[in-house]
Amino acid sequence: MRVRLAAFAFALIATTANAADPAVTDPEHYKVVFENDRVRVLEYKDQPGDKTHEHSHPAFVLYAVSPFERRITLPDGKVLNRSFKSGEVMFSEMQTHIGENVGSTPTHVIMVELK
Numbered sequence: 001m002r003v004r005l006a007a008f009a010f011a012l013i014a015t016t017a018n019a020a021d022p023a024v025t026d027p028e029h030y031k032v033v034f035e036n037d038r039v040r041v042l043e044y045k046d047q048p049g050d051k052t053h054e055h056s057h058p059a060f061v062l063y064a065v066s067p068f069e070r071r072i073t074l075p076d077g078k079v080l081n082r083s084f085k086s087g088e089v090m091f092s093e094m095q096t097h098i099g100e101n102v103g104s105t106p107t108h109v110i111m112v113e114l115k
Contacts, residue, residue, distance in 0.1 A: 020054070020055050020056040020096065021055065021056070022042065022044075022052065022055040022056075022057065023042065024055075025052065025053040025054070025055040026052045029045060029046050029050065029052060030042050030043070030044050031043045031044075031045075033110075037115065038114070038115055039112050039113060039114060039115060040112075040113045040115065041110065041111070041112050041113075042110070042111040042113065043108075043109075043110055043111075044107065044108070044110075044111060045106065045107065045108050046101050046106060046107045047101065047106050048101050048102075048104055048105065048106070049100075049101060050101045050107075051099070051101075052098055052100070053098065054075070054096065054097070055096070055097070055098075056094070056095065056096040056097075057092070057094065057095055057096075057113055058094050058113050058114055058115065059091070059092065059093050059094055059113070059114045060091070060092055060112060060113045060114065061089060061090070061091050061111070061112045061114075062084075062089065062090050062091075062092065062109050062111050063087075063088075063089050063109060063110045063111075063112075064084035064085065064086055064088045064089070064108075064109050065108040065109060065110060066086055066105060066107070066108040067083075067084060067085050067086050067103075067105055068084055068101065068106070068108075069081070069083040069101070069102050069103030069105075070082050070083070070084075070099055070100065070101055070102060070103070070107065071099070071100045072095075072097045072098070072099055072100075073097060073099075073100070074095075074096070074097055075096050081102070083103070084109075
């Protein structure tokens with residue numbers, strides 16, 4: 001019984017973790033371009049008006065390939081409005097959010113997630 005319960009708990013955790021993975025929740029926007037035991041590199045592209053499903057990132061570095069404007073909605077309802085110029089870089093601690101392109105230009109970024 002314990003073994004079954006442990007297996008069920010592990011499967012539930014794995015499913016929950018995968019559900020929050022942006023490459024799973026929004027594969028039309030996120031593409032894994034590199035991964036090893038220390039980092040995962042994602043390319044993200046969208047169009048004005050596009051909105052992601054809720055997902056999570058571990059601590060990450062973001063590089064803006066193109067300029068864009070975005071609205072980030074956190075699980076507690078807090079809203080962050082962000083805008084980036086081409087070439088700008090930012091670091092963020094782990095974050096769960098929904099992202100929306102609220103500008104007039106496509107978003108194109110490279111994200112390096114730390115493991």
